[in-house]
Amino acid sequence: MITIRELSQLAGVSTATVSLVLNGKDEGRVSPATRDAIRELAAKHGYRANQNARALVEGRTYRLAIAVAGNLTQHAILGQFSLYDRLTMISAAAHAAGYAIEIVQVDIDRPAVELCRELVAMGVDGFVFLEWRDPVINKLLLSLHTHRIPAVLLEGIVDDPDYTWSDHDVTAIFRDATQRLIGEGHDKIALLDCMPGVHTPEKREGFTDVLKQVRDVDASSWIFTATGPSVSEILDMVDRAMAAMGDVRAFLLTDNLAADVVIHALKQHGLEPPRDARIIGYGDTVIANRCSPKLSHYALQIDAQVDFAMDALLTQIQQGGDASPRQHRFGPHYIEQGT
Amino acid sequence: MITIRELSQLAGVSTATVSLVLNGKDEGRVSPATRDAIRELAAKHGYRANQNARALVEGRTYRLAIAVAGNLTQHAILGQFSLYDRLTMISAAAHAAGYAIEIVQVDIDRPAVELCRELVAMGVDGFVFLEWRDPVINKLLLSLHTHRIPAVLLEGIVDDPDYTWSDHDVTAIFRDATQRLIGEGHDKIALLDCMPGVHTPEKREGFTDVLKQVRDVDASSWIFTATGPSVSEILDMVDRAMAAMGDVRAFLLTDNLAADVVIHALKQHGLEPPRDARIIGYGDTVIANRCSPKLSHYALQIDAQVDFAMDALLTQIQQGGDASPRQHRFGPHYIEQGT
DNA sequence: TTGTATGCGTTATCAT
DNA sequence: ATGATAACGCATACAA
Numbered sequence A, B: 001m002i003t004i005r006e007l008s009q010l011a012g013v014s015t016a017t018v019s020l021v022l023n024g025k026d027e028g029r030v031s032p033a034t035r036d037a038i039r040e041l042a043a044k045h046g047y048r049a050n051q052n053a054r055a056l057v058e059g060r061t062y063r064l065a066i067a068v069a070g071n072l073t074q075h076a077i078l079g080q081f082s083l084y085d086r087l088t089m090i091s092a093a094a095h096a097a098g099y100a101i102e103i104v105q106v107d108i109d110r111p112a113v114e115l116c117r118e119l120v121a122m123g124v125d126g127f128v129f130l131e132w133r134d135p136v137i138n139k140l141l142l143s144l145h146t147h148r149i150p151a152v153l154l155e156g157i158v159d160d161p162d163y164t165w166s167d168h169d170v171t172a173i174f175r176d177a178t179q180r181l182i183g184e185g186h187d188k189i190a191l192l193d194c195m196p197g198v199h200t201p202e203k204r205e206g207f208t209d210v211l212k213q214v215r216d217v218d219a220s221s222w223i224f225t226a227t228g229p230s231v232s233e234i235l236d237m238v239d240r241a242m243a244a245m246g247d248v249r250a251f252l253l254t255d256n257l258a259a260d261v262v263i264h265a266l267k268q269h270g271l272e273p274p275r276d277a278r279i280i281g282y283g284d285t286v287i288a289n290r291c292s293p294k295l296s297h298y299a300l301q302i303d304a305q306v307d308f309a310m311d312a313l314l315t316q317i318q319q320g321g322d323a324s325p326r327q328h329r330f331g332p333h334y335i336e337q338g339t
Numbered sequence C: 001t002t003g004t005a006t007g008c009g010t011t012a013t014c015a016t
Numbered sequence D: 001a002t003g004a005t006a007a008c009g010c011a012t013a014c015a016a
Helices: A004-011 A015-022 A032-044 A051-058 A083-096 A112-121 A136-146 A170-183 A200-215 A231-244 A256-268 A302-318 B004-011 B015-022 B032-044 B051-058 B083-096 B112-121 B136-146 B170-183 B200-215 B231-244 B256-268 B302-318
Strands: A063-070 A100-107 A126-130 A151-154 A164-168 A189-193 A223-225 A250-253 A278-283 A297-299 A327-330 B063-070 B100-107 B126-130 B151-154 B164-168 B189-193 B223-225 B250-253 B278-283 B296-299 B327-330
Touching: A004 A015, A004 A032, A015 A032, A051 B051, A063 A083, A083 A100, A083 A126, A083 A302, A083 B083, A083 B100, A100 A112, A100 B083, A112 A136, A126 A136, A126 A302, A136 A151, A151 A302, A164 A302, A170 A189, A170 A200, A170 A250, A170 A278, A170 A297, A189 A200, A189 A231, A200 A223, A223 A231, A231 A256, A231 B256, A250 A256, A256 A278, A256 B231, A302 A327, B004 B015, B004 B032, B015 B032, B063 B083, B083 B100, B083 B126, B083 B302, B100 B112, B112 B136, B126 B136, B126 B302, B136 B151, B151 B302, B164 B302, B170 B189, B170 B200, B170 B250, B170 B278, B170 B296, B189 B200, B189 B231, B200 B223, B223 B231, B231 B256, B250 B256, B256 B278, B302 B327
Parallel strands: A063 A100, A063 A126, A126 A151, A151 A164, A164 A327, A189 A223, A189 A250, A250 A278, A278 A297, B063 B100, B063 B126, B126 B151, B151 B164, B164 B327, B189 B223, B189 B250, B250 B278, B278 B296
Antiparallel strands: A100 B100
């Protein structure tokens, strides 16, 4: 690891000059000749700034915390399937900016005051909250806000305009999906809610609203629910759907997770997607790609969300808290595949 | 954040004394009175050492990398389900020792030389390799070894005694499981291999060996395979097992992931576990707890493995590479539950 | 038993 | 346009 000092000796200039150049702060303060020489030298020796020295002098830690909600009794197994992807993406974005991360499970059953204290005591430069549906998030964000510690909420929404978050627009997505199926000429559509409790109102609203507007039908009887994630529950749900609306050939799935089982169930009813049945899912693409045929679905655009959130977070850190909060709701992003 | 200097002023001693005490290096060098006073003061003000300053002076980064194998075309979705747990545990252990982490996806399809260079260039103090089954791990470990960068392999085995790893003893586990079922009086046992390719030989060996020794039967015809993870594949596997050995009531599952589907399949055959059928699984406990009834299984003991690996890694970092490598193979750990 | 001094790599403030 | 130099917080060799 070559240091800025060695670099300065090689270039025959001072460390200050090198620092200016390498941080892009040489706006008409360093001659183009020396600037180019320094850059070339740095590239040649593969110079990489020592983040610890930088952190020390800047009074930061160059560490971020990724906070995931959980509790002791009930693991967030459902959302867990692709948490790994999210963590990897966040870590990559952090790494690119010189940050390392810490992953912290926050037990939401504990008193909020304690949680706030612990989060602050972590001594990180910023927080990424991942998939928080629990209302305690508001208290945590407020606490961090008063401590002037930047934080973003990834895949979640809070009302207060002071906070930064990004999410996808669930209602818009299910609206778009329903419209798509109608546009394809389907008279009947079944909404298979295989993940009740997760954005259930938004999903149903998008579905029923469009059917009411476009077709003037009350689609509430076209919604079928699996109370749990088990195979038998899902099979039962499909059975009920087929029993209630025998000639339905279009299905909207509230989470890709159940796709494999749903496809199997449809086959048992003599329907072979995509030939005999049309299915659209919603959720993680990696999961949509697991079933055969691959599931057409609306993606969560995690990569775009991570980009947005990390950019907002790092900006806030850099500007010392007087950066304005950002919010973004990602619209429908449809991926056509086998079904 | 109170510093060592402020602490020293409060205690009326020098920073050196405080440093010695707080790092436990005051072996008969500081009077008990001042030592206690310093400790009390530190606790009172919640002193936490600035890791960046420490890192700077020690010439370390206080960052670890967690390297996960993957490639662009095929995501490690199967193992991914509980990667999140592992990452969280590792991060917690790292945090306790003052380390932050970076998560890096290593594309195993790329040239090993490139990968090695990139890993070294990360500039971390150590590596945790998570669930590597690809032989390229040997090259990576060798490269890091020559660069004197500590590394451990979690849930994996390499032959070379120079490397540090921990894993569970798959053969021993399936031996134990088979013995357990025999001990319970089961004449016939079906091995349902729902995850071919992952430790397949070890699993089969443990199974057939015990049945050969104890019962003198050739159990190779008692092994049934699902070529993929899909629901229909697994249902088909169970169907074949039931067709081939109609009165079998004991089932050994090569991965908990399929438990839900297997239970469903057995119910279709009129078998209600645990009343009519006995099932033992293998794998992550969080997954075993998802099905109903909960799956009895052999656990991976990830927490113990993380403890072991992280302790080994941190020791190696602290001792500057002349710490001896450690290996450990965790034996069977049975968890009795609903099935 | 305790204190002083030095240096780690960087940024930023002043001179020059 | 560039160079000295002072911090930042800590660990440690050395002095007292």
